[in-house]
Amino acid sequence: MSNTEYPIINSASGGVGGIVDLKMMPNGGEGIPPHFMGYISVNDVDATCGLVKENGGKILMGPENIPHVGRFAVIEDPQGRQVTAFRSAEPDRAEVERPMVGAFCWDQLNTNDLAGSIAFYTAAFGYGTESFGTDDTITTLTSGGKQRGSIMAAPQGVPTHWFTYIVMPTSVPESRDRAMRLGSTIHLEEVVVPNVGRFAAIADPTGAVAGIFEPASR
Known part of the structure; x- marks a missing residue:
């Protein structure tokens, strides 16, 4: 696959x-809306695919190799959401304590x-879990002693979906206004998470939804 067929998104960290x-x-992508899809680093893609199928998921593509890049498979969980093993x-890159500007810093499955x-993500990918304070509608996924993402009960009437957060170089209001000028739609003006930061939810001009995130401290 050439860079023309697969443009790379770069930030200061690569x-x-x-x-x-x-x-x-x-x-041909029929029935699949534009969306962001996360990648989960695994030790063995083929073994992970076996666990995915054992626990009610599907393999949509692969497993297959990309020369000099690695091995992957696109999977679908029992709720119909996709992720790549x-x-x-x-x-893998060295982990950083604080994600850099431009990084996709957090993924949350709203289900x-x-x-x-x-049950699916702990069994298929080996994640541990942590509670999110006293909120029993959110569970944090962990591995290697670190928090990796979260699973949250979706509001009534909202279909299951992944939601990714991107660290922005400017404040949420500035980033939100710039996104609007570039053709984005604002789904959520601003949410403040104490001691973490604040974010807004946008849809880019194709309809792909993401969170623009401003950390509490940089």
Whole structure:
């Protein structure tokens, strides 16, 4: 796949993502709306695919190799949401205490089946769990002694979906206004999370939704 077919998204810390034409997906991407899809680093993609199927998930693509990059498989969880299991050909990047500007810093699955989603991701990917304070609608996923993401009960009437957060170089109001000038739609003006930061939810011009995040301290 050439860089023309798969443009890389770069930040100050290097490549942080890529852009895929949905027509390259199985069945030409029919029925798949524009969205951000996270990658989960695993020790063995093929073994993970086995666990995915054992626990009610599906394999949509792969497993297959990308020369000099690694091995991957696109999976679908029992709620119909997609994520990529990935094993890099190179060692994973060193972890940082605070994500840099431009990084995708957090992923949250908002689900219609909280218990079922927690059971799937812990069984298929080996995550541990932590409670989120006294809020029993959110569970934090952990591995290697670190927090990796979260699973939250979706509001009534909202379909299960992944929501990713991007660290912005400017304040939420500034980032939100710039996104609007570039053709984005604002879904959520601003939410403050004490001692963490604040974010807004936007949809880019294609309809892909993400959170623009301003840390409490930089």
